[in-house]
Amino acid sequence: KTQCPKPPQNKDLTRILHPLRCIWQAMALLPILEYPDPRLKKVAAPVTSFTPDLVRLVRDMAETMYAAPGVGLAATQVDVHKRVIVIDVSETKDDLLVLVNPEIVAAEGEAECEEGCLSVPGYYDKVTRAARITVRARNERGEPIERTAEGLLAVCIQHEMDHLIGKMFVDYLSPLKRARLAARQRKKQRLAG
Ligand code: K1U
Ligand code: ZN
Numbered sequence: 001k002t003q004c005p006k007p008p009q010n011k012d013l014t015r016i017l018h019p020l021r022c023i024w025q026a027m028a029l030l031p032i033l034e035y036p037d038p039r040l041k042k043v044a045a046p047v048t049s050f051t052p053d054l055v056r057l058v059r060d061m062a063e064t065m066y067a068a069p070g071v072g073l074a075a076t077q078v079d080v081h082k083r084v085i086v087i088d089v090s091e092t093k094d095d096l097l098v099l100v101n102p103e104i105v106a107a108e109g110e111a112e113c114e115e116g117c118l119s120v121p122g123y124y125d126k127v128t129r130a131a132r133i134t135v136r137a138r139n140e141r142g143e144p145i146e147r148t149a150e151g152l153l154a155v156c157i158q159h160e161m162d163h164l165i166g167k168m169f170v171d172y173l174s175p176l177k178r179a180r181l182a183a184r185q186r187k188k189q190r191l192a193g
Contacts, residue, residue, distance in 0.1 A: 027060075027063050028060040028063065028064075029060075029063060029064050029067055030060050030061065030064045030078040031078065031079075032064065032068070032073075032077050032078060032118050032119060033076075033077055033078070033079055033119055034119055034120070034121070034185070035117070035119050035120045035168060035170065035181075035185060036182060036185060037119075039076075039079055040076060040077070040119060040163070040166065040168060041166040042076060042081045042166055043081070043164070043165055043166050044074075044075060044076055044081045044082050044083045044084075044164040044165070045081060045082055045083065046082075046083050046101050047082050047083055047084065047100050047101055047138075050100075050138070050140065050141060050142035054084070054100070054140055055140050055141075057075065057080060057082075057084060058084065058086060058098050058100075058140040060078075061073050061075065061078060061084065061086045062086045062088075062096055062098075064078060065086055065088065065118075066088070066093060068118050070116075070118045071087065071088060071089045071152070071156055072085065072086065072087040072088075072089075072156040072157075072159060072160045073085070073086050073087075073118065073160070074160045074161075074163030074164055075164070076163045076164055076166070077118060077119050077163060083100065083101045083102065083164050084098075084099075084100050085098070085099040085100075085102060085157075085160040085161065085163075085164070086098055086099075087099070087153070087156050087157065087160060089152045089153050089156055097147070097153075098139045098140050099135065099137035099138075099139075099145065099157070099160075100137055100138045100139065100140060100142075101137055101138055102135050102136070102137035102157070102161055102164075103135065103136050103137070104130075104133050104134070104135050104157075104158075104161065105134050105135070105136050105146075106133065106134040106148075107130035107132070107133045107134075108130065108131065108132050108133075109130060109131030109132055110128055110129070110130065110131055111128070111129065111130075111131035111150075111154075111155070112126050112127070112128045113126065113127065113129070113152070113155045114126050115127050115155065115159060115169045117159070117168060117169055117170075119163075119168065120168070120169075120170060120181070120185075123170075123181060123184075125169070125170070125173055125177065127155075127159075127169050127172045128172075129154070129155055129158045129159075130154065130158065131150060131154065132148065132149070132150045132154060133148070133149055133150075133154050133157060133158065134146065134147070134148045134149075135147055135149065135157055135161075
């Protein structure tokens with residue numbers, strides 16, 4: 001059975017650790033779009049050139065993911081519609097995986113895992129996905145990557161790749177659950193003014 005992530009428990013520790021990363025580089029935290037923002041439905045375009053701007057985007061996305069805290073982030077969630085993903089499912093938060101133009105070239109089995117999403121804060125639900133996948137991509141310098149993954153990494157890669165085609169994990173839920181979630185989000189936005 002897939003090892004599911006625990007919801008964030010120690011936000012303070014993350015706030016203490018992450019300023020240390022910023023001593024040697026200016027940090028830019030990017031605003032994360034929240035469901036049901038229509039921009040989350042946009043389909044991202046492939047990256048065609050590997051430029052310093054791309055390296056900066058990847059760095060800012062990683063900082064945003066670590067600060068949230070999250071285990072993944074797709075460019076779509078920060079309103080950049082390019083096929084770029086960052087993921088770090090390690091306990092120590094020092095194993096960043098950057099996937100530019102990712103494609104799943106093999107998938108097998110099925111596994112159910114409780115998922116969360118930084119664009120749907122505080123909501124977790126179970127989704128069934130492929131248990132084991134192989135992904136091909138490039139890193140931010142254009143170097144080829146091939147990874148076979150299972151467990152949380154496989155779930156996270158599939159979740160982030162869905163964002164790049166405008167799909168969210170809540171799209172896998174029943175219409176009743178989605179209607180309840182939409183009502184919750186509307187109430188939240190009303191209260192936020
Ligand atoms: O795409 C996103 O919004 C990031 C999302 C990734 C994800 C998590 C769990 C299953 C599938 C995909 C998150 O990181 S939500 C936050 C979260 O689950 C988490 C945060 C810190 C520690 C452990 C989990
Ligand atoms: Zn998400």
